[in-house]
Amino acid sequence: MQIGIIGAGTSGLCTAIKSKQLGLDVQVFDANSTPGRKLSATGSGRCNISNQHAGAQQYFTDDQNALQRCFEKIPLVQVLTFLESCGIPTTASEDGWIYPHSYSAANVVDILMDNLKDTKLRTNTLITKIIKNKDGFILHSADPSQQYHCEKLILACGSPANPQLGARAVLYDPIAGLGHTILPVHPALSPIETDPTPFHKLQGVRLDAGVELLYQNKLVVQNIGNIIITQWGLNGPGVMDISHWIDPDKIDSYQLKIDFAARFGQEIEKALSSANNAERSLQALLKAYLPAKVVDFLLQHARLEKHLHCGDIHQPQKEALLYAIHNQVLAVRGVRGFKFAQASTGGVPLGEICPETMQSRRCPGLFFAGELVNVLGPCGGFNLHWAFLSGLIAANGLIKK
Numbered sequence: 001m002q003i004g005i006i007g008a009g010t011s012g013l014c015t016a017i018k019s020k021q022l023g024l025d026v027q028v029f030d031a032n033s034t035p036g037r038k039l040s041a042t043g044s045g046r047c048n049i050s051n052q053h054a055g056a057q058q059y060f061t062d063d064q065n066a067l068q069r070c071f072e073k074i075p076l077v078q079v080l081t082f083l084e085s086c087g088i089p090t091t092a093s094e095d096g097w098i099y100p101h102s103y104s105a106a107n108v109v110d111i112l113m114d115n116l117k118d119t120k121l122r123t124n125t126l127i128t129k130i131i132k133n134k135d136g137f138i139l140h141s142a143d144p145s146q147q148y149h150c151e152k153l154i155l156a157c158g159s160p161a162n163p164q165l166g167a168r169a170v171l172y173d174p175i176a177g178l179g180h181t182i183l184p185v186h187p188a189l190s191p192i193e194t195d196p197t198p199f200h201k202l203q204g205v206r207l208d209a210g211v212e213l214l215y216q217n218k219l220v221v222q223n224i225g226n227i228i229i230t231q232w233g234l235n236g237p238g239v240m241d242i243s244h245w246i247d248p249d250k251i252d253s254y255q256l257k258i259d260f261a262a263r264f265g266q267e268i269e270k271a272l273s274s275a276n277n278a279e280r281s282l283q284a285l286l287k288a289y290l291p292a293k294v295v296d297f298l299l300q301h302a303r304l305e306k307h308l309h310c311g312d313i314h315q316p317q318k319e320a321l322l323y324a325i326h327n328q329v330l331a332v333r334g335v336r337g338f339k340f341a342q343a344s345t346g347g348v349p350l351g352e353i354c355p356e357t358m359q360s361r362r363c364p365g366l367f368f369a370g371e372l373v374n375v376l377g378p379c380g381g382f383n384l385h386w387a388f389l390s391g392l393i394a395a396n397g398l399i400k401k
Helices: 010-021 064-073 076-085 105-114 172-177 248-253 265-273 282-287 292-301 315-326 382-397
Strands: 002-006 025-029 090-092 097-100 120-122 127-133 136-141 147-150 152-155 183-188 192-194 206-215 218-229 233-235 254-259 328-335 343-347 366-368
Touching: 002 010, 002 136, 002 147, 010 025, 010 076, 010 105, 010 382, 025 147, 064 382, 076 090, 076 382, 127 172, 136 152, 233 328, 248 254, 248 328, 265 282, 265 315, 282 292, 292 315, 366 382
Parallel strands: 002 025, 002 152, 025 120, 152 366
Antiparallel strands: 090 097, 127 136, 136 147, 183 343, 192 233, 192 328, 206 218, 206 254, 218 233, 254 328
């Protein structure tokens, strides 16, 4: 049986390797000259390849029940066993982030490619049209003189996120032509642009903070994570993980509320009231918990002298300081585009795919894997885990009767 795989990213390479292990005849098509370009850049080059906490509840999708069935089909341990079988042993950090022992994304790509050294890999081949017939699929490339045939087809061609790494969005129309809905595709895991005025003195500050996304002053979603304050807005997982909740057509109705002490607010409150700290300056006490720039900003915001002793602060002043710590509100100006996004939302609905095989419910013989499907996890290896998980399910699904 001739298997065609479009896309030589994480999910495509995984699917190809597993299909080869199953004894299938595979050919892989990729528009880029070098496979695995996005994979080679993940984790700042260190390749955060999975996460010990990966589970359906961590992800955003259109069909949570179907996603749960995917995770039940292939548990985390089986994904890691597959990676080790490819020559990629892994290790986990204390917070559950999983990396290859080499801590090298480039090495991971090289190892995956070594597993495919005898496989037909057609690089610089942009597939632009897909025709279904009784024998399978005809694939037309950007070169009108070239077309290819396969009995079953796996689409693992990703999304438009990171176009500078070769990402494209050319197959949504052909997929729709095969009977699928295409959900609106938006940048995800992207920085958020805000009014820069309130935090203009905090540029360059990086810290863990609580982040609430508000729509018309009502809570949409909240998160605690690392944020980086920039001249144009906020970066870092704390905001990137929730950026996909912002409707680009309603930008003016959104705000971000920042809590600088979401993890230790009660500790600060107790410290301010402790008799042991009566002679300590407010500045010195707050520097035990927060960056110096943030401390000075908060004291100025609450109109408190930085050398004021904790024992001399009155209750209204204390309340003003705590309010400033926990309630900094910024107007949202936008979500940075696909060039800055690590992933996307939208694309092919998971609800139109069989979760046990990743085969289309609309077009027999057509399978999906990876970011092309409307499944999004937070930063921390969750999206690479989905790429491997869905790729393994799709490969196994090729031989399921």
